[in-house]
Structures are given as C-alpha cells and as structure tokens.
Amino acid sequence: QSVLTQPPSVSGAPGQRVTISCTGSSSNIGAGYDVHWYQQLPGTAPKLLIYGNTNRPSGVPDRFSGSKSGTSASLAITGLQAEDEADYYCQSYDRSLSGSVFGGGTKLTVL
Amino acid sequence: EVQLVESGGGLVQPGGSLRLSCAASGFIFSTYWMSWVRQAPGKGLEWVASIKQDGTKKYFVDSVKGRFTISRDNAKNSLYLELNSLRADDTAVYYCARYYYFHMDVWGKGTTVTVSS
Numbered sequence: 060q061s062v063l064t065q066p067p068s069v070s071g072a073p074g075q076r077v078t079i080s081c082t083g084s085s086s087n088i089g090a091g092y093d094v095h096w097y098q099q100l101p102g103t104a105p106k107l108l109i110y111g112n113t114n115r116p117s118g119v120p121d122r123f124s125g126s127k128s129g130t131s132a133s134l135a136i137t138g139l140q141a142e143d144e145a146d147y148y149c150q151s152y153d154r155s156l157s158g159s160v161f162g163g164g165t166k167l168t169v170l
Numbered sequence: 171e172v173q174l175v176e177s178g179g180g181l182v183q184p185g186g187s188l189r190l191s192c193a194a195s196g197f198i199f200s201t202y203w204m205s206w207v208r209q210a211p212g213k214g215l216e217w218v219a220s221i222k223q224d225g226t227k228k229y230f231v232d233s234v235k236g237r238f239t240i241s242r243d244n245a246k247n248s249l250y251l252e253l254n255s256l257r258a259d260d261t262a263v264y265y266c267a268r269y270y271y272f273h274m275d276v277w278g279k280g281t282t283v284t285v286s287s
C-alpha cells in the first residue's frame with residue numbers, strides 16, 4: 060500500500076483531457092511539502108515531468124500541468140497524444156518517514 | 171550532458187550481498203544530494219535511500235534499514251549502494267537519481283538485482 064494514493068488507470072481519446080489525482084495526508088502533502096510528477100514510458104527509466112507542484116522542466120510540453128490543494132494534487136494532460144501512453148507517478152516528502160514517498164502509479168491508456 | 175550510469179547488478183542468492191555503483195557526469199556531483207529508487211518487476215517506484223552532499227546525513231526506507239548502506243566518493247563522482255542480507259523482495263531495478271529540492275531531477279537507466287536461489 061503506497062503512502063500516496065493514485066488511481067490505477069485512466070484513459071482518454073486523442074485530443075481529450077485527462078487528470079490523475081494523488082492523495083496524501085497531513086504528514087506529506089498536507090504538511091506543505093511539494094508534489095512532483097514523473098512519466099515512465101514502457102521499458103524506460105522515469106523522467107521528471109512536473110516539480111514543485113506546478114513547474115515544468117525544460118522540454119516538457121505545456122500540455123502537462125500540475126496543481127495542489129490541501130492533502131491532494133493533480134496532474135492534467137490536455138490534447139492527449141498516443142505518445143503520452145505511459146505510467147505516471149506522484150512523489151512528495153513525508154516528515155513522519157523522513158523520506159520520499161511515491162504514489163502507486165497510474166497507467167494512462169490512449170484509446 | 172548530465173548523466174548517471176548504474177552498474178553492479180546481478181543474480182544473488184538470498185542472504186547474499188551486492189554493491190551497486192552510479193557514475194555521475196556533466197554536473198558538479200559534490201553539490202547535490204543523491205538517491206536510490208527501486209522498482210520491483212511490474213510494480214511501482216519505491217524510494218530506497220538518500221545521502222547528503224558530504225555524506226554526513228543518510229536516510230533509508232524502513233524495509234532496508236540495517237541491511238543497505240549508501241555512500242559516495244565525491245573525488246570519483248560516484249554513488250554507491252551496498253545491499254546485504256538480500257531477500258527475494260529486494261528483486262528490482264535500482265535507479266540512481268540526483269535529488270534536488272526533494273525531487274529526483276535526473277535518473278540513470280537502472281541496474282537489475284535479482285535475488286533467487
């Protein structure tokens with residue numbers, strides 16, 4: 060059981076918008092720690108997608124956006140493309156565990 | 171180009187040991203925290219350990235405390251993870267990652283550890 064909770068799967072047609080939620084608690088996201096998102100394409104290493112709740116590293120399309128409120132965060136992907144099909148993970152810091160924690164991951168299927 | 175390259179994975183028997191290495195290049199290694207993250211077959215990501223720039227602070231996930239050790243050699247731009255008393259549930263791809271403001275901004279391609287008799 061992961062400390063951060065994500066839906067196991069989401070799907071959408073090309074061009075549509077999808078969101079992936081990430082729910083934590085008062086010892087991580089609710090304590091004010093930032094949420095970060097990673098994209099893992101099949102057979103590859105994870106790649107940083109969003110950091111500090113809302114920031115995109117250089118090279119990440121603006122179709123990807125992040126938000127945070129209370130003990131939860133969300134990743135939104137607009138204009139869905141076939142190459143977005145991947146696993147997505149949220150991550151934060153947990154003060155009770157004194158370490159980083161990940162969500163269980165969400166598999167995005169582009170229909 | 172910023173790069174992390176892991177090595178040292180392999181097949182090891184339960185109770186055995188292994189030492190993973192991560193060679194860093196393209197950035198000033200000594201100025202960054204570093205971390206190890208693992209991914210069991212078909213499973214999600216799990217943070218394993220982190221180490222401060224000068225090696226004076228180290229943090230571990232509960233499941234590896236007392237069995238794994240993280241270290242670094244800034245002169246060699248290298249990060250290490252020593253795995254002892256290995257169990258079947260330690261089987262995973264182990265990723266080296268640069269740890270910057272509580273997130274992993276650069277990842278290696280990973281090295282595979284298989285614990286089996």
